[in-house]
Amino acid sequence: MSEMEKMPCMACGEEIALDGPGTVNGCLTVRGEEIRVEIPGFACPSCGQKYTTEMKPWDIADAVYREYRKRHGMVMPEEIRAFRLRMDMTQDELAMLLGCSRITISRYENGALQESSHDNLLHTAMDPGGFRNLLGSSSIPETRQRELLARFREEGVSAQASLEALLGSSSPSEFTGFIRPDADKLVAAVLYFCRNGISRTKLNKLLFYADFLHFKEFGVSITGARYAHLPFGPCLDEYQHILAMLIEGRKALGVEEIKSSGREGEMIELLKSQVAPDLGVFSPSEMQVIGAVAHQLEDLSAEKLSRKSHDENAWKKTTDGQLISFEYAADLGLEMTGER
Numbered sequence: 067m068s069e070m071e072k073m074p075c076m077a078c079g080e081e082i083a084l085d086g087p088g089t090v091n092g093c094l095t096v097r098g099e100e101i102r103v104e105i106p107g108f109a110c111p112s113c114g115q116k117y118t119t120e121m122k123p124w125d126i127a128d129a130v131y132r133e134y135r136k137r138h139g140m141v142m143p144e145e146i147r148a149f150r151l152r153m154d155m156t157q158d159e160l161a162m163l164l165g166c167s168r169i170t171i172s173r174y175e176n177g178a179l180q181e182s183s184h185d186n187l188l189h190t191a192m193d194p195g196g197f198r199n200l201l202g203s204s205s206i207p208e209t210r211q212r213e214l215l216a217r218f219r220e221e222g223v224s225a226q227a228s229l230e231a232l233l234g235s236s237s238p239s240e241f242t243g244f245i246r247p248d249a250d251k252l253v254a255a256v257l258y259f260c261r262n263g264i265s266r267t268k269l270n271k272l273l274f275y276a277d278f279l280h281f282k283e284f285g286v287s288i289t290g291a292r293y294a295h296l297p298f299g300p301c302l303d304e305y306q307h308i309l310a311m312l313i314e315g316r317k318a319l320g321v322e323e324i325k326s327s328g329r330e331g332e333m334i335e336l337l338k339s340q341v342a343p344d345l346g347v348f349s350p351s352e353m354q355v356i357g358a359v360a361h362q363l364e365d366l367s368a369e370k371l372s373r374k375s376h377d378e379n380a381w382k383k384t385t386d387g388q389l390i391s392f393e394y395a396a397d398l399g400l401e402m403t404g405e406r
Contacts, residue, residue: 073121080112090116092126096134096179103129131179140180141188147175149192151230153217157250158344162204163191168346229253229311232304233291240391243277243287250347252289256312256319257343258356259364263322263336266309268368270301271375272359278380280355281395283402288352295384299375303389309337358402374399 072081091104107124108117116124135142141149150160150171157171164171164187174180180188190196197218201211233247252273259272277287292303302308312319320340323333345353363371375381380394 075110075113075115076123077115078110078113080110082108082110082117084108084121087119090124092116092124092130094127094130096130099134101130101133101137103133105129125177128177131177134179140182140185141192143175143177146171146180146188149188150175153214155214156344158346159206159210159214162206163200164188165204229308232307232311238290240393241292241389242290243281243392243395245286245290247290247292248288248347250344251352252291252308253312253318254343254345254347255289255356256309257339257341258345259360260319260337260339261343263338264364265334265336265368266305267298268366268371269337270305271299271368271371272363273302274300274375274380275363275398275400276356276359278392278395278398279359279400279402280352281392282398283355284351287392288348288355293380293390295381295386295388295390297386298372300378300381300390313337355402359400362400 071084073084074080075082087106087108089104090107090109091102093100093102095101103126105124106119108119108121109115110117116126118124132142134140146160150157155163157168157175161168161171164184166184170184174184187200191200198215201214204211206214229249229252230247233249233252238244238246255273255276256269259269264272273289273291274293277289277291277293280286280288293300294303309319313321318339318341320338322336322338324336325333348356363374366374378394378399379397380390383394384390
């Protein structure tokens with residue numbers, strides 16, 4: 067631009083001059099302690115909304131909490147998540163280890179300030195001796211305790227961490243349904259739909275319809291997974307690698323071959339859950355949508371589901387390999403109730 071570059075404020079629409087960042091600051095009292103933080107950034111001259119140098123709204127509470135943790139030597143949210151993924155633990159399992167709820171762990175991983183008692187336990191859990199002691203006094207089954215102890219002694223990246231990496235950027239966008247990818251929810255959805263054994267093609271379509279129907283009804287997806295245009299219809303982006311992680315890494319899915327009821331001599335590969343899905347990760351609306359998709363579409367063959375998905379604008383208006391925007395959910399050919 068020849069003139070000074072400007073950007074409209076996301077809050078009020080007033081233009082903000084981007085002639086070099088100034089300083090934005092904030093102050094909050096956390097547990098009786100006043101915490102002041104300051105970063106380079108921009109502020110809207112009209113409403114005062116503050117932005118980082120990347121022109122992202124500045125989360126003052128998050129910045130203050132991070133400073134508080136730094137001052138008191140507390141575990142950061144990304145460290146909690148990294149520890150859990152390295153151990154290949156679910157949020158439920160980490161919650162059992164700390165004596166709290168799964169929702170509490172989810173909040174901590176997403177930036178909520180942890181209780182001091184839980185922070186002390188997290189530090190203990192990250193120590194080999196402390197981990198063993200916490201594990202022994204937890205309600206985690208003994209067989210799983212042995213697996214986790216073995217995992218603690220291993221090096222390398224866990225299957226869960228690899229799965230998180232395959233899901234891509236954690237930044238919400240039109241391709242994730244405006245939420246961060248959630249591996250726990252994706253795994254639970256896969257295990258739910260595979261409980262009786264289904265093909266890869268059919269699984270991909272059921273996941274697509276569940277995520278896009280939830281977005282259509284509630285404005286966000288369920289899993290945050292991305293979907294791409296492939297010849298047989300919309301599919302999970304990187305689905306082959308994701309399923310390989312669940313089959314070979316986590317041993318959550320098994321592969322079974324059966325004779326086709328159509329062409330003589332043809333074998334069909336089915337994916338079947340080896341463990342029960344953790345449905346507790348879903349909200350009521352998410353479970354309602356998953357149930358609706360199962361009720362309306364599970365009885366359809368993979369071929370019929372594939373043809374149905376080809377009638378969706380999400381597939382018709384995209385090209386081979388292209389990521390599919392959740393904006394196409396508005397005209398999805400599926401409702402919460404109704405006939406197939």
